[in-house]
Amino acid sequence: MRRGWIPVEYMVLAIIVLIGSAGLRSQSAGTAESERGVQARLGQIRQSYEKQRAMFRNMRFKADWLDPHMQIKREPGKPPEQTELIEIPDEKILNILEYQTDKDGRYLMSLEQHVTDAASGRIKSKRHSSKYGYNGETYRAFYSERQASIFTPEQKFSTGSYLIKPTSFMDHIFNEDLNYVFDHPESAEISEAADGLWILKYQDVKSQYSYRATLDPKQDFMIVELERTSKEGHVYIMKTEYEISAEGFRYPVKGYRSFGGKHELVMNITEFELNTPDSDYTLEFPKGTHVRDYTRRTDPPEAYRYGETKKSYEQIIRGGGKFVAGVAIDKTGLPVAGVLVRVCGQKTLRPDGRFSLKFSGSFDILNAVTDEQGRFAIELEEEGQYNLRFSPEKHAAIIAYDVPVRKSDLKVTLTVGGTVTGRLLRIEGGKKVPIASALLKIEQSSRSSYSHLGFDRDRKTVTDSQGRFRFDHLRTKMRDLGTRKSEQWEYTPRVWKISYDTTSKTIGFYEGTKIEDIELLIEPDYSNPDSLIGKILPDFENITIDFSPGQAQDRMFLICFWDMNQRPSRNCIIELGRRAEELKKKGVTAVTIQASNLDKNTLDEWVKKNDISIPVGMIRNEEQKTCFKWGVKSLPWLILADSSGFVAAEGFGIYVLDDNIRRLDEEKR
Known part of the structure; x- marks a missing residue:
């Protein structure tokens, strides 16, 4: 059979539409129904999906799609972060995906990528290939003979984090979280469009995405269109066409994806088979593959060659090959067992007589663990001198430098550290x-x-x-x-x-x-101080001012933080100075505080020139901390306290000062 499909990395969005969680918040959806009506419709969807699930044991499919060929452009002389992603117009990337999975979520998957000629479709070169698997207990990822990993569902490593739910494109088969939405109609809203399609809308608070899904009741409520909008307004649209098997099983046959109307994708299927022969879903690596196994040890992972038995100390020493060996002891001379020893660098002699240093992540395959006698031996492939890293649990780590090949009596003393x-x-x-x-x-x-x-x-x-x-x-x-x-x-x-x-x-x-x-x-976040409203005024510590708080006793108190170097601040202080007598008559004591440390003579000269009769103080030092204590977020910053010293208003413009004073007067009466 020949059908169409949607790539795994894009299909994952389909399931999100109906995933419910405690963080979901409903959105209006046109003529949205009551909770009882939504629950009835969700009940119909549940019944349809349960029928689909009953038909499914496992499946196998093969599909392909084209992506733009993107490359990173770096200009000489510019730092690495200043790069540009450009599209090669006459080339495309052909993706070939082969996938086998069962109803329990176990799977085997392979992905090949080829560079093709955009006009003819001819394959020009192979770009990348990888394989993944999950057997119900562990995940396996194979990238090359030098790169493979094994980890568990609890270990969220970047090497396979997106593989945790690879089957999410078949939401009506695999998504157990749908039950939350079915049981909690308040988490979403459903409305019916004029053409009979159902519209589901909700917002995911965690991701802050908004979703609008269109379901077709005539096709067992399959999602025929999904629109996802980010908080920045970026829109992703996915449309899906379905076919039905002889058994009544619904599956996608063609998918269209568009992101902001710029990048569009169509995926085609070349093979599809329902309820194939069972598999144990364990991905086997080629013998000798460099494996990092997180299930045996996490930090660092155990590294070994797949399918090969690790040689003992005696086998390596007597084998006649290239190696380094020695013993790890503590300060008293006693052997230390269980120490991981890894090659972390190699020094080789160049033809010109100089040495070159090589550091590589692949060196971690060259390792050993000290035995009960503290002995270790590491088999090597090349001549040279090696740096060995010792990583004990109850001693400090150490690096032994420039250990020559075939040295068998290296003695490393470990200290407590x-x-x-x-x-x-x-x-x-x-x-x-x-x-x-x-x-x-x-x-x-x-x-x-x-x-x-x-x-x-x-x-x-x-x-x-x-x-x-x-x-x-x-x-x-x-x-x-x-x-x-x-x-x-x-x-x-x-x-x-x-x-x-x-x-x-x-x-x-x-x-x-x-x-x-x-x-x-x-330190607190000085850029975002807490409000002082309802709180008692802070003290004048670290502020130099010719003023005593007793002068404001039983009177309203106005404080203005300002900066003489800013025009808005100067205008505010000049206006307050002009209204000084008026404020006194209204029962308001006012002071101003220069928020940065200036030359006192310069400040006094400006105050005198502008005839400012209100006391003018200045922060001596630690301006940021002092402004934070007073809740200052910008300058000028006005604070008005009542006659008891509690802050009633802050951060207001001088044009509403009279309104605030009037309000406090009324509250006092």
Whole structure:
């Protein structure tokens, strides 16, 4: 049979239309029905989908579609971030998708991409191929002989995060979340169009997308059109055509996708088969494939060659091939077992007599774990000198540099390493308050491949009830990249960065192996201060002004923060100065505060020149913190407090000052 289909990465949107969650909020949908009417219609959809599900055991299909051929354009001399994505007009990317899946969500999928001539459709070259699988327990992804991974549904890795629900294009078959919408009609609204089609509208609060789906009652309520609109107004439209099998099973036969009317796509199917022979859905890799297995160890993953048995220490030593071997011991000379040893760099001699350094992610396949005697042996493929990274659990990590091939007696002494302790605090009401149960991270400041200890050494911890935290087994020294010969090696203090959210602090082991009682202080967001309305006025700490708060006792109090260097601020102060006597008669005491530290003589000269009789003060230092305390968001900033010192209005224009004063007078009476 020859049919049409929609690509997995685009079909995923179809299911979103009917997914319900606690975050869904209803939208008006023309002549929307009552909750009871919506529930009745959703009941019809449920019944139809359950009938479809009963027909399905598994399926297999093969499909293809064309994408624009996009390439990144980089101009010489410009930084990497200044790149441009351009389309090659005379070429297209042909995608060929083969997919097999069952009703439990298990699947096998392969995707090939080819560069084709846009005019003739002739394949010019192969661009990429990959395979994916899920057997109900683990996900497997195969990219090449040097890149494959195995992980579980709980591990949301970027290598396969979009594979977690690959069958979502068949929402009436696989989507269990539909039951929420069926049972909660308040989460969506349904209306009927003049042509008899049903319209479903809702907004997903989490993604902030708005959806409008068109369902065809004559086609078992299949989604024939989906429109998704982002909060920025970008519109995505997908239209789908369906056919029905002899058994009454509905499946898409052609899909059209448009994004903002610029990029349109049509997908075609070349093979389709319902209820094919069963499979165990375990994706097998070619023997020798470089696999990163997150199911055996997460950080870092275990790396090995698929289908090959790892050789023992004795087998490698006696094998006569290329290797490095040795022993890991602690400071007392006792062997340390269970230490992961990985190659992290290679130095080779060039024809000109100079050395070249090579760092590659594929080196992680060259690894070993120390045995009970602390021994390790790593089989190698090339001559040269190697850097070995040791990653123990209860000792500090270390890198052994320039280990020659066939060295069998390397002895590496592991130390306990450095310790960092401290507290996580925030400023609240001018005081330091501990932050409990907060997740902190410590990471190496140096990201150089030459000295990096591995991302598994970037540790995380949670603060206790008093905001205290502790990090152990940190490497305190690092080898200077400039010292290449062993007899000249120099070590410098290793620097680490402790961070919480956007706040961080850099520390270095310049003396000893302990850094204690450091404070990681979370500063407030000074750009967004809290309102003072309903609160008592702050004190005048850090403000120089010839004024006593007692002068405003039993009177309304007006404070204006301003900046002499800004014209709107100057105009505001001049107007207040002009109305000084009028304000006094209305029972208002007024002061002004220059929000930045200026030369006092310059400020006094301007005040005198403009005949400002209202007291003028100035923030001495820490202008940002002081303005934050007073809730200042822009300048000029007016604050009006009642006779008891509670703020009644803030951030208003001087043209409404009289209205605010009048309102306070009326409330007082």
